[in-house]
Amino acid sequence: MTIFMFVxxxxxxLFFSYQLYVRFQLESLDSDSPKMKRKINFYKHQENxxxxxFLMIAAIIFCxxxxxxxxxxxxxxxxxxxxxxxxxEISDARGVTSGTGIENYKENxxxxxxxxxxxxxxxxxxxxxxxxxxxFMREWQPFFGESNVAIMxxxxxxxxxxxxxxxxxxxSDFQTAEKNVETFIKELQPVKEITxxxxxxxxxxxxxxxxxxxxxxSRNTKEDNLEKVALDK
Numbered sequence: 001m002t003i004f005m006f007v008x009x010x011x012x013x014l015f016f017s018y019q020l021y022v023r024f025q026l027e028s029l030d031s032d033s034p035k036m037k038r039k040i041n042f043y044k045h046q047e048n049x050x051x052x053x054f055l056m057i058a059a060i061i062f063c064x065x066x067x068x069x070x071x072x073x074x075x076x077x078x079x080x081x082x083x084x085x086x087x088x089e090i091s092d093a094r095g096v097t098s099g100t101g102i103e104n105y106k107e108n109x110x111x112x113x114x115x116x117x118x119x120x121x122x123x124x125x126x127x128x129x130x131x132x133x134x135x136f137m138r139e140w141q142p143f144f145g146e147s148n149v150a151i152m153x154x155x156x157x158x159x160x161x162x163x164x165x166x167x168x169x170x171x172s173d174f175q176t177a178e179k180n181v182e183t184f185i186k187e188l189q190p191v192k193e194i195t196x197x198x199x200x201x202x203x204x205x206x207x208x209x210x211x212x213x214x215x216x217x218s219r220n221t222k223e224d225n226l227e228k229v230a231l232d233k
Contacts, residue, residue: 012058019051102173105143105180107187117193120151121158129153136162143180144199145169154195159222161196166203168210174203178215185217185226192222 123129129151136149144166152161169177181199188194196218205211216229 012062015054015058019054022047022051102145102169102176102180103142104176105183107183110139110187112184112187113190115191117160117191121153121155121160121193123153140164143184144177144201145173157195159193159195161198162194163198164200166199166201169201169203171203171205174201174213177201181215185228189225194226195219195222197226 120132123132133149133151137147140147144164147164147166150163166177199215200212202210202212214231216231217226218229219226
């Protein structure tokens with residue numbers, strides 16, 4: 001549409017330039033003969049009428065195109081607002097759904113300490129790592145709601161960092177998930193391959209305001225325990 005408007009503007013400019021050129025040429029016409037003068041004046045009158053007609057047509061076309069662009073922009077703006085509203089509704093619905101689905105995690109429910117974390121460290125291709133991330137997403141969903149899980153591996157130290165990003169939760173969900181983190185960490189203490197685990201929760205607080213909180217545990221060496229990291233608020 002922008003290119004079309006540019007081309008139209010150029011064409012209108014060329015048209016007006018041509019009309020100015022014709023008008024200049026007409027003004028330069030003159031004759032001492034009264035009969036020829038009448039013909040010249042008649043021709044000038046015809047050209048003026050023709051120019052005025054073309055100008056009106058061009059102005060109408062330009063206005064119609066401009067109105068069409070404004071209408072399309074207004075429609076797109078309304079569609080974007082509707083889409084934002086629907087996304088917010090879906091997010092709220094997810095929050096309500098997760099509120100009824102999040103469970104209290106009881107220690108050893110998933111037997112995290114018995115999981116073969118060494119195989120995760122030994123993963124050499126992205127597809128295998130993606131499969132582990134999807135597996136954790138499915139298994140951990142009942143305790144943290146719908147989440148994304150990312151695993152970062154250090155082949156040099158043979159350790160990993162796990163990041164869990166939870167979608168919009170209700171305040172009640174968040175409180176349950178927060179308690180589940182503590183139980184998870186307790187169960188993951190013997191897993192020396194994990195040097196950091198980061199839980200990021202997006203939730204609606206008591207006033208329904210959208211909030212975000214990160215809970216991070218890390219250890220400096222494999223011999224240390226996972227300790228909660230104090231984050232700047």
